Amino acid sequence: QQQVKQSPQSLIVQKGGISIINCAYENTAFDYFPWYQQFPGKGPALLIAIRPDVSEKKEGRFTISFNKSAKQFSLHIMDSQPGDSATYFCAASNTDKLIFGTGTRLQVFP
Amino acid sequence: GAGVSQSPRYKVAKRGQDVALRCDPISGHVSLFWYQQALGQGPEFLTYFQNEAQLDKSGLPSDRFFAERPEGSVSTLKIQRTQQEDSAVYLCASSLDRVFSPLHFGNGTRLTVT
Numbered sequence: 001q002q003q004v005k006q007s008p009q010s011l012i013v014q015k016g017g018i019s020i021i022n023c024a025y026e027n028t029a030f031d032y033f034p035w036y037q038q039f040p041g042k043g044p045a046l047l048i049a050i051r052p053d054v055s056e057k058k059e060g061r062f063t064i065s066f067n068k069s070a071k072q073f074s075l076h077i078m079d080s081q082p083g084d085s086a087t088y089f090c091a092a093s094n095t096d097k098l099i100f101g102t103g104t105r106l107q108v109f110p
Numbered sequence: 111g112a113g114v115s116q117s118p119r120y121k122v123a124k125r126g127q128d129v130a131l132r133c134d135p136i137s138g139h140v141s142l143f144w145y146q147q148a149l150g151q152g153p154e155f156l157t158y159f160q161n162e163a164q165l166d167k168s169g170l171p172s173d174r175f176f177a178e179r180p181e182g183s184v185s186t187l188k189i190q191r192t193q194q195e196d197s198a199v200y201l202c203a204s205s206l207d208r209v210f211s212p213l214h215f216g217n218g219t220r221l222t223v224t
Contacts, residue, residue, distance in 0.1 A: 006152075034212075034213075041217065042217050043114070043201050043203070043215030043216050043217045043218055044153065044201070044213075044215050045215065046212045046213065046214075049212070089152050089153070091152075095166075096141065096143075096158050096160075096165070096166060097143070097155040097158060097166060097169070098153075098155065098213065099155070100152030100153050100154070101152050102150075102151055102152050103150070103151065103152050
């Protein structure tokens with residue numbers, strides 16, 4: 001049973017544009033929502049994370065928006081760069097294990 | 111080492127063979143996780159250790175999968191009688207503490223069962 005749904009599956013953005021990836025969850029007990037970035041041949045690396053007591057968190061060019069009532073959260077990458085080209089995974093948990101989304105492959109063209 | 115180290119990097123096994131995958135977590139990290147990542151998919155939880163105690167093994171797909179962390183540091187994931195559906199990247203991650211600590215992933219072991 002997929003508990004975290006992620007979209008889109010792939011995304012193509014021009015350099016300098018905004019990349020937006022969306023996730024929806026089902027389990028209302030989830031209370032930790034991280035985003036991971038994965039390059040080919042590498043393990044996922046934590047990008048940014050949010051707890052449900054805030055609606056937005058910003059770190060540099062990366063922002064998480066969180067809508068508790070809609071059970072949705074999204075990642076915004078401002079001023080997207082070719083180096084941001086990677087696969088992005090949202091995740092959620094309320095215990096020790098993270099439940100990951102299916103991933104979004106982002107390609108940023110110069 | 112600076113990060114989580116996994117070996118081997120690649121493993122090819124014939125169906126029916128046993129394999130052992132090793133994980134060296136970041137020194138001092140209490141928690142250790144194993145995830146399975148199929149091609150084009152997100153990582154899926156297999157099992158979790160806190161020190162040497164295996165606290166959750168609910169994600170192990172069958173009794174052919176076994177994990178251990180006898181001294182609370184290095185961990186081994188063993189798969190017996192491998193099947194083609196076991197082909198995947200096996201990721202190990204460690205964290206300093208339990209809940210909400212950032213997970214640090216290794217680069218994984220890509221297992222191909224022929």
